[in-house]
Amino acid sequence: MLYIGFGTFCTSADGKLTTNHTFQIKNLTFEKVQESFQANLRDFFSLLDLCKKEGIEVFRLGSNFIPYASHSLFRQEWLSRLEPYLIEAGDKIKQNYNIRITMHPGQFTVLNSPKIEVLENSLRELKYHFWVLDTLGIGQDGIVIIHVGGIYGDKKRAIERFINNVDENKWLKKRLAIENDEKMFTAQEVLDIAKTLEVPFVFDLLHHKLNPSRFSIEEIFKTWNGKGIPKFHLSSMGKGKKGIHGEYVNSEDFMELIEMLKSTGLKKVHLMIEAKQKERAIKRLKEQIEIHYR
DNA sequence: ACTCGTCAAGCATCG
DNA sequence: CGATGCTTGACGAGT
Numbered sequence: 001m002l003y004i005g006f007g008t009f010c011t012s013a014d015g016k017l018t019t020n021h022t023f024q025i026k027n028l029t030f031e032k033v034q035e036s037f038q039a040n041l042r043d044f045f046s047l048l049d050l051c052k053k054e055g056i057e058v059f060r061l062g063s064n065f066i067p068y069a070s071h072s073l074f075r076q077e078w079l080s081r082l083e084p085y086l087i088e089a090g091d092k093i094k095q096n097y098n099i100r101i102t103m104h105p106g107q108f109t110v111l112n113s114p115k116i117e118v119l120e121n122s123l124r125e126l127k128y129h130f131w132v133l134d135t136l137g138i139g140q141d142g143i144v145i146i147h148v149g150g151i152y153g154d155k156k157r158a159i160e161r162f163i164n165n166v167d168e169n170k171w172l173k174k175r176l177a178i179e180n181d182e183k184m185f186t187a188q189e190v191l192d193i194a195k196t197l198e199v200p201f202v203f204d205l206l207h208h209k210l211n212p213s214r215f216s217i218e219e220i221f222k223t224w225n226g227k228g229i230p231k232f233h234l235s236s237m238g239k240g241k242k243g244i245h246g247e248y249v250n251s252e253d254f255m256e257l258i259e260m261l262k263s264t265g266l267k268k269v270h271l272m273i274e275a276k277q278k279e280r281a282i283k284r285l286k287e288q289i290e291i292h293y294r
Numbered sequence: 295a296c297t298c299g300t301c302a303a304g305c306a307t308c309g
Numbered sequence: 310c311g312a313t314g315c316t317t318g319a320c321g322a323g324t
Binding site: 024025026068070071072073106107108109110113115118121122125149150151152183184 | 300301302303304305306307
């Protein structure tokens, strides 16, 4: 029997709670940073309460948790001033919640770019994400997920560059995880990279359907050694253009993923539900699954 | 009181 | 070669 723990991210379905409070860069001061951060921290705990109530086992913290933390105008001493709040928050999480915390930097984080400044910015962004999780005292299963990046006219070299850049920054391997995307790098290609680098591979079913390849599902599990319960992304197509996340998740898409996983004999997986209706989508899916299983 | 365009960042694709 | 989509909250300008 396969047990599934569900996950949600960043905000509540009603839009009232978010860990992405921010402001415009032209207004950057420590006071503005602290103001947004405190709002994010407050909503973070409300969201953790919501997860507890709904039986949600994974939460992805928004990248704007500390706005502009990797920007060149952001002073490093500001992080030290926020550190005590994060340590306190981390203790609270450990005491009161049993939840996995992960992060997922935006599309600007590109580790295989041929442009040195893009790579440097990406490393700074990842360093910030790692610092947040480290300071909160999050364990090894607190992964930071990114995509492989661009192709730049030569996919083979783009992959080599990704591998070299991670190898030259070994600290990345502590939390880095990589995901297949809907246009460029297929599940097969990302899985190969993950095996080479010994970082976990996060399989996204919707991306795989838009950008298909052949791969072994058993190989995915091996990449998770020591990095917690294998994590997958599930979403359904929204109306209109392809690639847009739907409001909810179809139980057909869920069943498709489960069929892939079932044969492997795995006991437990984490399923990040990427749907606009967030916890409501999880609730609805759980109700639909009950019907399927009975 | 509201709607609308703009904002740190990268990439590929489309016209 | 310039605009657009990915994604999302804040905010200032305009109505």
